[in-house]
Amino acid sequence: MKILVVGNGGREHALAWKLKKSPRVTRVFVAPGNAGTAIDAENVDIPSEDIPALVKFAKQNAIDLTVVGPEMPLVAGLVDAFQASKLRVFGPTRAAAQLEGSKVFCKNLLHSADVPTADYHVFRDPESATRFVTDRYPSDDESVPLVIKADGLAAGKGVVVCSTRRDALSAIDRIGRQKEFGAAGKQIVVEERLDGQEASVLAFTDGRTIVTLPPAQDHKPAYDGDAGPNTGGMGAYCPAPLVGDKMLRWIEEHILVPTVHAMKRSRQPFKGVLYAGLMITHQGPKVLEYNVRLGDPECQPLLMRLDSDLVDLLEATIDSRLDEIAPPKWDPRPSVSVVMASEGYPGNYEKGRPIRGLEEAAAIPDVKVFHSGTTIDANGNVVTSGGRVLAVTALGTTISAAKLQAYTAVKCIRWQGAWCRKDISDKALAGPREDFRKR
Template sequence: MRVLVIGNGGREHALAWKLRQSSRVTQVFIAPGNAGTLEEGENVAIAANDIPGLIKFAQTAKIDLTVVGPEGPLVEGVVDAFQAAKLRVFGPSRAAAQLEGSKIFCKEMLRHADVPSADFHVFKSPEAAQRFILDRYPSEDESVPVVVKADGLAAGKGVIVCQRRRDALDAIDRIARKREFGDAGKQFIIEDRLDGQEASVLAFTDGRTIVTLPPAQDHKPAYDGDKGPNTGGMGAYCPAHIVDDRMLSWIEEHMLVPTVHAMKRSRQPFKGVLYAGIMLTNQGPRVLEYNVRLGDPECQPLLMRLQTDLVDVIEATIDGKLDELGPLKWDPRPAVCVVMASEGYPGDYEKGRQIRGLDEAGALPDVKVFHSGTALVDNKVVTNGGRVLAVTALGNTLAAAKLQAYTAVKCIRWPGAWCRKDISDKARLPPKEDTWRDKPRR
C-alpha cells in the first residue's frame, strides 16, 4: 500500500512514522513534509492547501490511501475533492469540518445537541461587541470572565482569555478591527470563561460507532504555570488521569455521542477524528471547542503508545466498520511530549537557525523526536517555524517519561531555543471530588 500524508508539522511526522510501521504499507509520501519526515518516507513539494496538485500527485503516484493531517485543507474541502476523483482519503467532509472551521457553527451545534458548553454571544461588528461588554460590565475594575474567539481558523491563536474589561475591549479590537487573525475575525464570539483543568478527548468515528482514545492533556499557554499567551500547544502527556474511566464514559455519553448524532441528523455526517477540548469545571465537563483531526501535540504521545495497526483503524473508519475492529491495543507506559520553540514564538521569530544534537537525542531509549517546524538546507536541519520539535518519550511512570523527554531536550540546541519546563506536572494535582454528577447539566 502506498500512503500519502498531507501536512508538514509534528502531527504529520508522527502519522508518517506510525503508518510506516504497518506491515501493509510499502511507501509513505508526505506533502510537503519537513526535515524529519524524510526519515519516514519521501517528501513531495506540494503545499497542503494545493488540492488540485495533491489530487494529481495521488493519481500519478497510484496512492492507495491519503491521510489528511491539518485542519486547513479539511475545511477547504480536500476530502470531498479526493472522493470526487475516486481516491481513498481519511478525514471529514467540508461540511462536517465546520465543527472546527467555524466556532459559531460549533457553538450552535453544541446548543442544538444539548452538549454542555459555555454560554455565548455572536458578533459581526466590534462596536456592538464593545457595547455589550460596557453594558454588561459597567465598572472598569470588576472581573470580566469572558473569552473572545475569532470565528475562523487561526492556527490555535484566535482565542483570547480576558480578566478585566480592558482585556475584553482590547481583544475585540485585535480580532475585529486590527484583524490580527485575518478573515478569521470577520465574525467572532464572546463566551463565558470556564475555569478548571483542560483535557483532550479524541475519538475515531465512522458516523455510527465511536472509538474513544485515552485522554490526553495539552498545555496551551506559552509559559510555565499556564502563564502567557495561547499557543498551538507547548506539550502534552497521555494518559491524563484527571479523566478517569467513569468520567470518560460520561463524556462519551453526554458529549461525543450527541455530537455525532446531531451531525448525522443535520445531513453532515462526521467521519474521521473528532477531538473534544474539554474544561473540567466544578459543575462538570464542558466542551470548549471541537477539532476535526488529531491534535498537535496530543497526537505524538498518543501514537507513541498505540500498538494497533493505524492503517486498520483508518480503513475501518472510512468503510464504516469500526464496530468490527475490536478494542485498540496500547503500550501501558505513559508518554510525555515537550515542544521546543523558536525565540519569539507565539509572536515573531527568525527562521534558518541550525539545529544540533538531534542524533544524540534520538539515540536515547524510548525517545522519538518529531519535527514540527524544520527544513533541510545544505544538508543541515534548520528551524522553519515557531514550534520546531516535539520531543516525545515513554516511561514506566509519568515521572520517568517526563525525565526521559527532558533529557532528550537537553541534547538539542540552537540559538533561541526554549520550552516549558513543567509539561505533565498538572497530573500531580489531587483530583477533586466530582459532586457535579448529581447536579443538573445546565
C-alpha cells in the same frame, strides 16, 4: 499499500512514522513534510493547501490512502475533492469540518444538541460586541470573566481569555477592527470564561460508531505555570489522570454521542477524528471547542502509545466498519511530549538556525523526536523553519519517568534561542479531580 500524509508538522511526522510501521504499508509520502519526515518517509514538494496538485499526485502515484493532518485543507474541502476523484481519503468533508472551521457553527450545534458548553453570544460586527461588553460590565475595575473568539480558523491564536473589560474590548478591536486574524474575524463570539483544568478527548468515528482514545492533556500557554500568551501547544502527555474511566464514559455519553448524532441529523455526517477540547469544571466537563483532526501535540504521545495497526483503524473509519474491528491496544506506559520552540514564539521569530544534538537525543531509549518546524538547508543541515520546532516524546513506567526521559533528550538538543516549558505533565502529579457526580 502506498500512503500520502498531508501536512508538515509534528502531527504529520508522527502519522508518517506510525503508518510506516504497518506491515501493510510499502511507501509513505508526506506533502510537503519537514526534515524529520524526510528521514522516516518521502517528502513531496506540494503545499498542503494545493488541493488540485495533491489530487493529481495521488492519481499519478496510485496512492491507496491519503491521510489529512491539518485543519486548513479539511475546511477547504480536500476530502470532498479526493472523494469526487474516487480516491480513498481519511478525514471529514468540508461541511463536517465546520465544527472546527466556524466557532459559531460549533456553538450553535452544541446548543441544539444540549451538549454542555459555555454560554455565548455571537456578533457580526465589533460595534455590537463592544456595546454588549460595556453594557454588561460598565466599570473598568470589575472582573470580566470572558473569552473573545474569532469565528474562523486562526492557527490556534484567535482566542483571547480576558480578565478585565480592557482585555475584552482590546480583543474585540484586534479581531473585528484591526483584522488581526483576517477573514476569521468576520463574526465574533463572546462567551463566559470557564474555570478548571483543560483536557483533550479524541475519538475515531465513522458517523455511527465511536472509538474513544485515552485522554490527554495539552499545555497551551507559553510559559511554566500556564503563564503567558496562548500557543499551538507547548507539550502534552497521555493518559491524563484528570479524566478517569467513569468521567470518560460520561464524556462519551453526554458529549461525543450527541455531537455525532447532531451532525448526522443535520445531514453533515462526521467521519474522521473528533477532538473535544474540554474544561473540567466543578459542574463537570464542558466543551471549549472541537477540532476535526488529531491534535498537535496530543497526536505525538497518543501514537507513541498505540500498539495496534493505525492503517486498520483509518480504513475501518472510512468504510464504516469501526464496530467490526477489535478495540485499539495501547502500551501501558504513559508518554510525555515536550515542544521545543524558537526564540520569540508565539510572536515573531527567526528561521534557519542550525539544530545540533538530534542523533544524540534519538539514541536515548524510548524517545522519539518528532519534527514540526524544520527543514534541510542547501548544505544538508537540519535548521529551524517554524515557531514550534520539535516535539521530544518519551515513554516511561510512570508519568514522572516519561517526563525525565523526555527532558533528558531535550537537554541533548541545541540551537540559538531554543526554549521549552519545564513543567510539562506536572499537573498529573496532583492526582485525578474528585468525581463531579458525587457532588
